[in-house]
Amino acid sequence: MARNCRFAVAVHIITVLATHRDTPATSDWIAGSVNTNPVVVRRILSALAKAGLVQSQRGIAGGSALAKEPGAISLLDIYRAVDEQEAQAMHHQPPNPNCPVGAHIVPVLTEILRCAEDAKQQELAKRNVGDVVAAIRHRIAAE
Amino acid sequence: MARNCRFAVAVHIITVLATHRDTPATSDWIAGSVNTNPVVVRRILSALAKAGLVQSQRGIAGGSALAKEPGAISLLDIYRAVDEQEAQAMHHQPPNPNCPVGAHIVPVLTEILRCAEDAKQQELAKRNVGDVVAAIRHRIAAE
DNA sequence: CTATATCGTAACCACTATTATTACAAATTC
DNA sequence: GAATTTGTAATAATAGTGGTTACGATATAG
Numbered sequence: 001m002a003r004n005c006r007f008a009v010a011v012h013i014i015t016v017l018a019t020h021r022d023t024p025a026t027s028d029w030i031a032g033s034v035n036t037n038p039v040v041v042r043r044i045l046s047a048l049a050k051a052g053l054v055q056s057q058r059g060i061a062g063g064s065a066l067a068k069e070p071g072a073i074s075l076l077d078i079y080r081a082v083d084e085q086e087a088q089a090m091h092h093q094p095p096n097p098n099c100p101v102g103a104h105i106v107p108v109l110t111e112i113l114r115c116a117e118d119a120k121q122q123e124l125a126k127r128n129v130g131d132v133v134a135a136i137r138h139r140i141a142a143e
Numbered sequence: 144m145a146r147n148c149r150f151a152v153a154v155h156i157i158t159v160l161a162t163h164r165d166t167p168a169t170s171d172w173i174a175g176s177v178n179t180n181p182v183v184v185r186r187i188l189s190a191l192a193k194a195g196l197v198q199s200q201r202g203i204a205g206g207s208a209l210a211k212e213p214g215a216i217s218l219l220d221i222y223r224a225v226d227e228q229e230a231q232a233m234h235h236q237p238p239n240p241n242c243p244v245g246a247h248i249v250p251v252l253t254e255i256l257r258c259a260e261d262a263k264q265q266e267l268a269k270r271n272v273g274d275v276v277a278a279i280r281h282r283i284a285a286e
Numbered sequence: 287c288t289a290t291a292t293c294g295t296a297a298c299c300a301c302t303a304t305t306a307t308t309a310c311a312a313a314t315t316c
Numbered sequence: 317g318a319a320t321t322t323g324t325a326a327t328a329a330t331a332g333t334g335g336t337t338a339c340g341a342t343a344t345a346g
Contacts, residue, residue: 201315202314203314
């Protein structure tokens with residue numbers, strides 16, 4: 001259970017909200033579509049709300065709704081809202097500073113990983129929630 | 144201790160080998176530069192050897208050495224040799240197939256994450272071990 | 287005002303990925 | 317044959333992750 005699926009679940013949640021814009025969706029109802037626990041959904045909704053992507057309301061007619069148009073929410077917005085951790089990390093222990101390689105490799109590697117992560121994020125920035133909804137509608141129509 | 148630093152350690156190891164090409168390096172010696180346990184170094188060397196990037200030899204004059212020129216080893220080669228796991232994963236439980244979103248989002252998300260990962264790998268492919276050695280030499284000269 | 291429904295979040299558990307460490311057989315050289 | 321080194325298995329320690337329970341805060345209905 002250790003692999004990170006927050007991004008997948010977050011996109012799922014936002015896509016559900018984008019296809020039910022008439023009425024706020026409860027975490028319980030969303031959890032039924034994602035097939036997980038409502039608290040997991042609420043945790044991710046909380047992160048998305050902090051990023052300004054969704055709005056939630058408590059109470060008897062409460063629930064969550066998009067705070068922006070689907071076309072104005074990129075997948076990078078979602079990624080940054082929920083996936084703060086780097087995939088590849090630096091050494092656990094700092095390398096030996098008396099070795100020429102050990103003394104200088106960390107900033108070199110950090111810069112390389114930053115470029116690689118940037119490329120990934122730029123690819124995510126090319127797509128928005130409207131595109132995901134359209135892709136799903138296309139698949140439904142093709143059935 | 145849960146973050147993945149195999150890529151960082153693998154690049155470190157290969158860079159050490161690239162700067163000491165005259166004689167094979169023992170895992171114990173490399174571990175001194177990386178500041179970790181020799182077995183950790185040997186495990187990563189084993190993965191690098193399976194990818195054809197290094198060669199190791201047992202025995203009293205044993206150790207490891209590059210199997211290719213530094214300029215012929217890209218960082219993507221190293222990444223693929225040691226980092227098999229995806230950073231972002233799909234849902235733990237399959238989504239609800241009775242929800243239109245749940246029924247169709249997985250292939251859409253899989254394709255998006257594949258593109259993002261591809262972009263990252265293409266960025267890593269642009270750099271090779273020779274570039275890393277040059278960057279480190281540049282930093283040493285700038286001291 | 288009270289009851290009900292819902293969110294927000296803390297606390298805890300189970301599971302997994304990862305690194306560190308010990309141990310030892312296999313291989314190589316002297 | 318002794319010494320050294322790799323290769324790998326086994327184990328422990330740590331941390332990230334999602335699932336679950338619990339409960340206070342909040343909003344609406346009546």
